[in-house]
Amino acid sequence: MSDPYPYNGRLSRWEEVAPGLVIVGVESLDPPFAFEPGQYATLGLMGPEGKLIQRPMSISSSADDLSEYEFFIRLVEGGAFTNLLWERKLGDPINIKGPKGRFLLQDDGRAALFVASGTGLAPFMSMLDTLRDRGQERQVVLLHGVSHEHDLAWRGELEALERDGFPIRYVGTISRPQQNPSWRGLTGRVETIVESQLDEHALTPETATLYLCGNPEMIVAVDESAQERGFDPEQVRKELYWPKGRTHGVAVGAGAAVTEAEDDDEADEEIEP
Structure with a gap:
């Protein structure tokens, strides 16, 4: 060109x-x-x-x-x-x-719960690959929600990372199981499985920091749930994507980075339908 x-x-x-x-x-x-x-x-x-x-x-x-x-x-x-x-x-x-951006992995000695919808997985892959390149480890539970099984990017790599002994638990969930008859994993939007995963892995305000990236509605739902469980705002780190002028009911504090898109059509880059 x-x-x-x-x-x-x-x-x-x-x-x-x-x-x-x-x-x-x-x-x-x-x-x-x-x-x-x-x-x-x-x-x-x-x-x-x-x-x-x-x-x-x-x-x-x-x-x-x-x-x-x-x-x-x-x-x-x-x-x-x-x-x-x-x-x-x-x-x-x-x-x-x-x-x-300020959506960074905190050096706080806590376990990390990564919650991603759709392409919101991207920054978490950067964090994991950087940890591996530096020979470092962090206890991680990674939840990735998508519409279809074929949207689970890096699934094989993440499952292999778990098998190879890196302290990560990878959990994928799909929101349209009726269109994915071969899927045998969890179903529903990723925000609907967060509370059960917190309980399953004993992630509490004393032991964990939450990192959220993707669909703004997901971030609102998980943030509200975390507040109800007693997580401090500093323990809920958020990467927020939405168009200028659109308001979402999530507190923007020291733990949040806000990126404004220019148009409604492109604000959905990070949103899983």
Whole structure:
């Protein structure tokens, strides 16, 4: 493609997880920027009207590997950015800048409950890969909620990590079991299984910190449940994605990072239907 915009990156990898759901690699053509696992970068493509369309995307790769930045992205019907992205091919230019965000793994000595819906899994993969690269461990329970079994990205890798002795318990759940007859795991939206998983793994305000990323309604529900169980706001870390002007009933405190999308259509990048 021949776009005059002075792009500073290129598409280096495109792995389809399921139709409309991909893991994307972006190589920086500038000196790569360092980031902390859990932070996000902003990707940009020039739109048909000569306007740079930009969207924040959580980085899913290890903070210790800057050869490329990895992202987990869903195609949004009518979405300004993702429809442009799906028109690109490997090697095409793209803009990348970063990092931003305060959604970081806390050095608090507590177990971590990761709760992700849809593409909200991305920052947790960055945290886990960085821990492994640094030879570190943390007791982790990871809950990932999606619509269909084929949307469970990195499932094999996470199950293997658990089998290999890393102190992680991986739990997937699907919200449309009637469309996935071969599925034998948990069903329902991920927020509906949080309380039972807290009990099963003895995760209490004294022992655990919660990390939430994905569908804003999920974050509201889990945050309310955690408050009822006595978790301090600092123990519920949240990555919040929604459009400007939309209000959700979740407290934004020191434990929250807020990323505002520019349009309603792209605000659903991190939302599982």
